[in-house]
Amino acid sequence: MNKKEVFKLAKGFRGRAKNCIRIARERVEKALQYSYRDRRNKKRDMRSLWIERINAGTRVHGVNYGNFMHGLVKENIQLNRKVLSELSMHEPYSFKALVDVSRTAFPGNKNMTPAPKKEGLAILV
């Protein structure tokens, strides 16, 4: 019976959406659409979380995420971001070794000219 299946899927919904079939049917349809979309979004969100964690982990050692990954690519280290983020959290010494490898391969853009120093009245601006 379709109603029975709908109510089974509507467990935990707010208010009438878990008890009244006309509302529950709409909400369950929406929930299934969201879960379809989010199975694809989850992959993106996870990768973005790994990148944030790697960024935090490398900045502790003075290197930012972009330069770090470029260095790894240059050294042909094919560790993926999931594993790199786990290393940055649980294996700090191995991660530091990776950061050092990346830094020797790509020392970063230290050749940038620093921001011009303001002098005199320009300091107030």
Place this chain on the structure above:
Amino acid sequence: DVWNKTWYPKAEDHVNTEKTWYVVDASDKILGRLASTIAIHIRGKNLATYTPSVDMGAFVIVVNAEKVAVSGKKRTQKLYRRHSGRPGGMTVETFDQLQQRIPERIIEHAVRGMLPKGRLGRDLFTHLKVYTGADHPHQAQKPIDLPIRDKRIQKQT
């Protein structure tokens, strides 16, 4: 298995009693740059164990809040607005007036704008402690100095 599932913090990984406490002196620091570093540390974005749904950040104590600096003409021109909800209920104050009335609110307003807005953001905001004057009642937490990496945070005089 540990290597194929992304780590998610368990309850004992974010107990409030074991979080770091930082202290920072706000005198002659540029308001926005200071608020930005504080918000990063409160949210936990500087840690490799950062998780957006969990409070992994640290506590931050700000002292000498009345001496925070702003550049340019903001001291007289920056406006703080609040609305009571009733028609005609908007109050507008300048930075100067607010600093004389309630100096802590300036830093709180700045940091609150930089934290996420939501249930977790409101909880994170309670981890910010702002005090005027140079001492704070949190000596028992043994706060350490907040590491600031921004080179332009100190007001040039």
